[in-house]
Amino acid sequence: MGRAPCCDKHGLKKGPWTPDEDEKLIDHIQKHGHGSWRTLPKNAGLARCGKSCRLRWTNYLRPDIKRGKFSFEEEGIIIQLHSMLGNKWSAIAARLPGRTDNEIKNYWNTRIRKRLLRMGIDPATHSPLLDLSSLLNRSSYNPNYQLDFFRLATNLQSSQSQNFNLLGRKLQEPQLPNPQVQDPFPSFQDHQLQNQIQEFPLCTTSNARFLDKAQLMQANEGQFQPQAQSHLWQDVVAQANFSENFVPGASVSFDNLDPSIPQLISGNSNFQATNSLNYRQTSVLSAPASIPTQLNSSTTYVNGNTQDEKDGYYSNLFKIQIPDLLDVSAYM
DNA sequence: AAGATTATCAACCGCATAAAT
DNA sequence: TATTTATGCGGTTGATAATCT
Structure with a gap:
């Protein structure tokens, strides 16, 4: 003898909810709570399955749901968490107050x-399918794309370079919307992340300022391959990685950024925290093993993790493989 | 302007697991 | 303990909106 059936499957309405149904559901839950979803539809006067009611409430009608576009910070958190959790949408949603698993999954x-995928990054593994330089040096430069690229690359840097500033804060204070909901993400995982957070300390102090671009290029001569059309990205890289006061634990200043992108930087805590000498990007940008076997590759430097000190300045340089034969235009 | 194509997102489906009997 | 249902989750669908040709 098991439980009684959830609900009569016959004669129940499906499809989009009407305003009248929404009103009944909201009214009932506000007065009585949802209680058992099995009995709710009958008590609320709804010809719906309890499952449908639960879904409608949790994904749409709940008063604490945040609507509208995802912020840069939210997107960064999603990417960071996805890189560690995979498609655990409910676990990701548990750390994004006001967002539902369904919404995050759709996004x-x-x-x-x-x-x-357009940028040549495998969304499942967060590893590149091709390299950054090829994209940036592309002749048919598209500023909009580059902004988009920067946005994603920044968040990816953030997730892949063990920048757990934001994430660490979220994990230390997990914001589960409903205390009845068990954290589906076991403490074991959180513990692992905390270790990673400790392993890669955060940038939190001072007002370090960057050198100008000329100084960067001089210090980094032969490493970059400046192209007029990729100045935006390079400016960001330059100013992020080179500073007379750039020391571990220092925050970064974007005072002398290219004026075309200040709004991109403002409020971008991911980007700030990324510029630690402790970050390691090699794994992010190294070509996947499956591709180079078919390609003639050359090597260039963009920015990376050697943590060298040049002329009194710290640099973060690393090698990436450029697949010569890959037609990156197909990805853009 | 109209049809075709693509993007978005609410809702459903099926499965795994928890819970009730 | 076995059986059956309830619940929650992730994958997928399909209606609608937006954009393109």
Whole structure:
């Protein structure tokens, strides 16, 4: 003898909810709570399955749901968490107050995932399918794309370079919307992340200022391959990585950024925290093993993790492989 | 302007697991 | 303990909106 059936499957309405149904559901839950979803539809006067009611409430009618576009910070958190959790949408949603698993899943599948693929990044592994330089040196430069690229690349840097500033804060204070909901993400995982956070300390202090671009290029001569059309990205890289006061634990200043992108930087805590000497990007940008076997590759430097000190300045340089034969235009 | 194509997102489906009997 | 249902989750669908040709 088991439980009684959830609900009579016959004669129940399906499809989009009407305003009248929404009103009944909201009214009932406000007065009585949702209680058992099995009995709710009958008590609320709804010809719906309890499952449908639960879904409608949790994904749409709940008063604490945040609507509207995802912020840069939210997107960064999603990418960071996805890189560690995979498609655990409910676990990701548990750390994004006001966002539902369904919403995050949709956002990932319709936007982030597609952008990553366009940029040659495998959304499942967060590893590149091709390299950054090829994209940046592309002749048919598109500023909009580059802004988009920067946005994603910054968040990816953030997730892949063990920048757990934001994430660490979220994990230390997990914001589960409903205390009845068990954290589906076991403490074991959180513990691992905390270790990673400790392993890569954060940038939190001072007002370090960057050198100008000329100084950067001099210090980095032969490493960059400046192209007029990729100045935006390079300016950001330059100013992020080179500072007379750039020391571990220092925050970064964007005072002398290219004026075309200040809004991109402002409020971008991911980007600030990324510029630690402790960050390690090699794994982010190294070519996947499956591709180079078919390609003639050359090597260049963009920015990376050697943590060298040049002329009194710290630099973060690393090698990436450029697949010569890959037609990156197909991805853009 | 109209039809075709693509993007978005609410809702459903099926499965795994928890819970009730 | 076995059986059956309830619940929650992730994958997928399909209606609608937006954009393109």
